[in-house]
Amino acid sequence: MTISSFNPPLRTLMGPGPSDVHxxxxxxxxxxxxxxxxxxxxxxxxxxxxxxxxxxxxxxxxxxxxxxxxxxxxxxxxxxxxxxxxxxxxxxxxxxxxxxxxxxxxxxxxxxxxxxxxxxxxxxxxxxxxxxxxxxxxxxxxxxxxxxxxxxxxxxxxxxxxxxxxxxxxxxxxxxxxxxxxxxxxxxxxxxxxxxxxxxxxxxxxxxxxxxxxxxxxxxxxxxxxxxxxxxxxxxxxxxxxxxxxxxxxxxxxxxxxxxxxxxxxxxEEGLENAWHRHAKMHLGLKAGLEAMGLEFAVDEMYRLPQLNAVKIPDGVDDAALRKRALERYGLEIGAGLGAFAGKIWRIGLMGQSATPRNILLCLSTLETLLSQANVKVESGKAVDAAQKILF
Amino acid sequence: MTISSFNPPLRTLMGPGPSDVHxxxxxxxxxxxxxxxxxxxxxxxxxxxxxxxxxxxxxxxxxxxxxxxxxxxxxxxxxxxxxxxxxxxxxxxxxxxxxxxxxxxxxxxxxxxxxxxxxxxxxxxxxxxxxxxxxxxxxxxxxxxxxxxxxxxxxxxxxxxxxxxxxxxxxxxxxxxxxxxxxxxxxxxxxxxxxxxxxxxxxxxxxxxxxxxxxxxxxxxxxxxxxxxxxxxxxxxxxxxxxxxxxxxxxxxxxxxxxxxxxxxxxxEEGLENAWHRHAKMHLGLKAGLEAMGLEFAVDEMYRLPQLNAVKIPDGVDDAALRKRALERYGLEIGAGLGAFAGKIWRIGLMGQSATPRNILLCLSTLETLLSQANVKVESGKAVDAAQKILF
The missing domain is CATH 3.40.640.10 (Type I PLP-dependent aspartate aminotransferase-like (Major domain))
Known part of the structure; x- marks a missing residue:
């Protein structure tokens, strides 16, 4: 067997880490x-x-x-x-x-x-x-x-x-x-x-x-x-x-x-405080979009990490199948639940270079499309609109 | 204090590892x-x-x-x-x-x-x-x-x-x-x-x-x-x-x-056997050159690793000063002795990509120059000639 050089696919990393590397x-x-x-x-x-x-x-x-x-x-x-x-x-x-x-x-x-x-x-x-x-x-x-x-x-x-x-x-x-x-x-x-x-x-x-x-x-x-x-x-x-x-x-x-x-x-160069603020702001943008889509967080607002968003998987959605489709069609990685939360939540990371408007808009529109295809009622475009208001 | 991006110097790595990376x-x-x-x-x-x-x-x-x-x-x-x-x-x-x-x-x-x-x-x-x-x-x-x-x-x-x-x-x-x-x-x-x-x-x-x-x-x-x-x-x-x-x-x-x-x-791609042979051959080239320079190995011939050559430091040579000069002037790293061998030997690595005629010739001519400057009697050009006969 001859093995050739490995060329990884281009991904957008919005799981629990690794995050996008600049x-x-x-x-x-x-x-x-x-x-x-x-x-x-x-x-x-x-x-x-x-x-x-x-x-x-x-x-x-x-x-x-x-x-x-x-x-x-x-x-x-x-x-x-x-x-x-x-x-x-x-x-x-x-x-x-x-x-x-x-x-x-x-x-x-x-x-x-x-x-x-x-x-x-x-x-x-x-x-x-x-x-x-x-x-x-x-x-x-x-x-x-x-x-x-x-x-x-x-x-x-x-x-x-x-x-x-x-x-x-x-x-x-x-x-x-x-x-x-x-x-x-x-x-x-x-x-x-x-x-x-x-x-x-x-x-x-x-x-x-x-x-x-x-x-x-x-x-x-x-x-x-x-x-x-x-x-x-x-x-x-x-x-x-x-x-x-x-x-x-x-x-x-x-x-x-x-x-x-x-x-x-x-x-x-960015400044530590600016990095914290960026993570907080991106979280608010993602949150607005997810909520506009009818998705719920698994964690009470006062304890939420901006950089790791635990989102409840809507009833009837096949967790693994949706994440697989997101990865294969859109190159988007979002994280599965671990332990007690396996199959119950997605973990959407907004860490470092992944905490950008571009990633958020990709994530929201991907989820919108895939959830619609899984027969979850989602109003088209609403999530992205809600996020945009906060992000820009 | 502002710290900028790090740009490492270009080295030829002939110590005990890391070796040159392709x-x-x-x-x-x-x-x-x-x-x-x-x-x-x-x-x-x-x-x-x-x-x-x-x-x-x-x-x-x-x-x-x-x-x-x-x-x-x-x-x-x-x-x-x-x-x-x-x-x-x-x-x-x-x-x-x-x-x-x-x-x-x-x-x-x-x-x-x-x-x-x-x-x-x-x-x-x-x-x-x-x-x-x-x-x-x-x-x-x-x-x-x-x-x-x-x-x-x-x-x-x-x-x-x-x-x-x-x-x-x-x-x-x-x-x-x-x-x-x-x-x-x-x-x-x-x-x-x-x-x-x-x-x-x-x-x-x-x-x-x-x-x-x-x-x-x-x-x-x-x-x-x-x-x-x-x-x-x-x-x-x-x-x-x-x-x-x-x-x-x-x-x-x-x-x-x-x-x-x-x-x-x-x-x-190279083949494992070919890699072994290359290390063995490069060792013989280096050995011929070092011996032509009058240097001695610290290890009996039958136990020598081709990829790591322990060479006795000639009397009167300042170990640290010579290695420093090799690094600063020629970008050449050779290894110091460890433990019982500290100050007594150099460790010259011929590992992987470092096991090449180019590296050997650089190493021999650097040592020749620096040892001459340290008043060790070395006949000019003899080491490189001896190595060339084996390498090519």
Whole structure:
């Protein structure tokens, strides 16, 4: 069998990530590879760190990208911070909270679960009750932007609660970063991980993380070794850390880091606040269009993420068939539901470069056509008109 | 502070990896991102698996790239195969054997070390003695191509020994794959990991792995969960496995996989045997040139890796200063020594696209010039002449 070069189809990515990647980022990634200890590359690493500090709104010295996808970023936080026997409050209101619990247990920690319904935000009162009941809690972990449900949980109060009760806060900001405010220093968050393929609109494969001094202190004082060699921050600090000798730890994914650098330069050019506003405005445009079509959100308005819209699938519509048609005929990817929401919702992403009027109009008119064909009553053109009023 | 786009300098990469990346691979990586569950992408994943089976010379169904660099590939083998208390024979003859020991211990295993001098091959007699002394050994782990020393260890006898004594064999082929024969099925190797940035000449960031049925059997029958969620093959098989439902596990590094696909297509075009021959021939050319210059290898001829040449630094030469000059003036990267070999050797890589007459001639004439300037007696032009005779 002879296999030829792969030429991917052109898609418009409006699922839960990856989002559309700008040609500037793709071009940056294709620049010539240099060595991971090359002085020119080390200089670029320093810039990536500064740009990530800006994106995370933090002065944390240890702010850098893990050389693997978001789930490895999650694992880097738990594997470094959790020691066997540590009590960790894990807030679960979707798939990624469940994954956090798995991480805690695989690190030998004791997970104390605070559960909220899928589609709801994390209830800070329940978290405080759990902290009162477990005064020896070491970490409070939660997801700011639940990619499985499109729910936003405000980290401010949860981080402050953790601090008040002497625990560290650990925040999943994979889908949050650059789409809604992520204010690491204002919150006093201790460990935060994110993804590159969401609102940063970079390629998937890296996970920006940031750690407070309190978190580093716990890591430095561990009585047991971190169970992962690859993710051990005590070792990684020798390569990425402040004033590090840039000692070889692993071979950094050089070209993926070119891409991240470029996407962060683009974020800096747009301005973080402008990026948040753009995501918010695009969400309102999409919302107006979807509602004009008679579609409903699965999440209460006050908890909705602008960048991830969980929309109820109308009765009688074949979920998989419609998404397949959208992909094949219009090159449009929208996301399926996960876990408890499988078959019940679509997840329409408006992340990074995908959060544009052009994408919204394509999405609305595609849905209008395909829903009509599935015998859902949709008034022609109404959705696009409603969106246009807000977008322009 | 405003940070601009990063434009890397043009380098010739003749260190221990990354190696030069062909423009075809860079161009493939810059193709438009699609979703990690897109049917077109799933089709490409299947091709990557087939191409990796070819590169590894195996029919193992579970043959795929880990979404992180080689050190995560190493960890995926140990974290999945080692259960707490398992005895693992670890052969150490350089940096990467040491790293294997770290992995075993962090997984709760008991490492039985078989040590050989840096610059020497693994002694199979010692391994058999260790197996006799420890009949309950579960795994024999060793490095085929020690990137820190340039030493080759033939895996055939070590894999057969492991099998005979009822243990699994675990092979580091990071620098070996596509540079020297890696014959997974002929050897009966049970778990093998490799890197993309060495003789495959792809960008760094992925780690091809392959597991035998015996290895999978041990993983499926584990009594404890794999300590890493991200690297748990029981979960990853749902995305990459044979006949898998392609269930979401983590977001695959889509564009890096485009690059790997293209580099494997190029390997298929060249032919695996031809690639081995090219590496061997280029090594002989470089060797002739280096010896004509009076330089000596740090490794006995019979154990030398063609793709990684450990060369003794002549007395009185300032290692760091010379490498810096080579990089700045000639854009040539050659590798420093690691660990016990730091300051004593250079590591000159001839991997993948870097294994070309053009690179060899640049390297020889650069070394000739810089060594002369460092007052090492070198006869002008002799090295290049000696190399030319073999290369053309």
């Amino acid at each position: 040609p500037r980022v793709l071009a940056a990634m294709a620049r010539p590879t240099v060595g991971h200890l090359d002085p020119a590359f080390i200089g670029m690493m320093d810039e990536v760190k500064s740009l990530l500090q800006y994106a995370f709104q933090t002065d944390n010295a240890l702010t850098f990208p893990i050389s693997a996808p978001g789930s490895a970023g999650m694992e880097s936080c738990f594997a470094n911070l959790v020691e066997p026997g540590d009590k960790v409050i894990v807030c679960i209101n979707g798939v990624f909270g469940l994954r956090m619990k798995e991480n805690v247990e695989r690190c030998g920690g004791v997970a104390i679960v605070v559960e909220d319904d899928w589609g709801c935000s994390v209830d800070a009162h329940k978290v405080e009750d759990a902290l009162k009941a477990n005064p020896d809690t070491k970490i409070v972990a939660f997801v700011q932007a639940e990619t499985s449900t499109g729910v936003h949980t405000d980290p401010l109060i949860l981080c402050k609660l953790a601090t008040r009760y002497g625990a560290l806060s650990l925040v999943d900001a994979v889908t949050a970063l650059a789409g809604v405010p992520v204010l690491v220093d204002d919150w006093g968050a201790d460990a935060v991980y994110a993804g590159t393929q969401k609102c940063l609109s970079c390629v998937p494969g890296l996970s920006p993380v940031t750690f407070s001094e309190r978190a580093l202190d716990k890591i430095r004082k561990r009585s047991s070794k971190v169970q992962s060699w690859f993710l051990d921050l005590n070792l990684i600090m020798g390569y990425w850390g402040e004033g590090a000798t840039r000692a070889y730890h692993h071979t950094a994914p050089v070209n993926a880091l070119y891409a991240l650098h470029e996407s962060l330069v683009m974020l800096q | 423009p075809r691979v860079l161009a493939a990586m810059a193709r438009p991102t699609v979703g990690h569950l897109d049917p077109a992408f799933i089709g490409m994943m299947d091709e990557v698996k087939s191409l990796l089976q070819y590169a590894f010379q195996t029919d193992n169904a579970l043959t795929f790239p880990i979404s992180a660099p080689g050190s995560a590939g190493m960890e995926s083998c140990f974290a999945n195969l080692v259960e707490p208390g398992d005895k693992v024979i670890v052969c150490i003859n350089g940096v990467f054997g040491l790293r294997m020991k770290e992995n075993v211990e962090r997984c709760g295993g008991v490492a039985i070390v078989v040590e050989d001098d840096w610059g020497c091959s693994v002694d199979a007699h010692k391994v058999e003695d260790a197996l006799k002394a420890n009949p309950d050994t579960k795994i024999v782990a060793f490095v085929q191509a020690e990137t820190s020393t340039g030493v080759h260890t033939d895996p055939l006898i070590l894999c057969k020994l492991a099998t005979r004594y009822g243990a699994l064999s675990l092979v580091d082929a990071v620098t070996a794959l596509a540079g020297v024969p890696v014959l997974v099925d002929d050897w009966g190797a049970d778990a093998v990991y490799a890197g993309t940035q060495k003789c495959l000449s792809c960008v760094p960031g992925l780690s091809p792995v392959t597991f035998s049925e015996r290895a999978l059997d041990k993983i499926r029958k584990r009594s404890s969960k794999v300590q890493s969620w991200f690297l748990d093959l029981n979960l990853i098989m749902g995305y990459w496995g044979e006949g898998a439902t392609r269930a979401y596990h983590h977001t695959a590094p889509v564009n890096a996989l485009y690059a790997l696909h293209e580099s494997l297509v190029m390997l298929q």
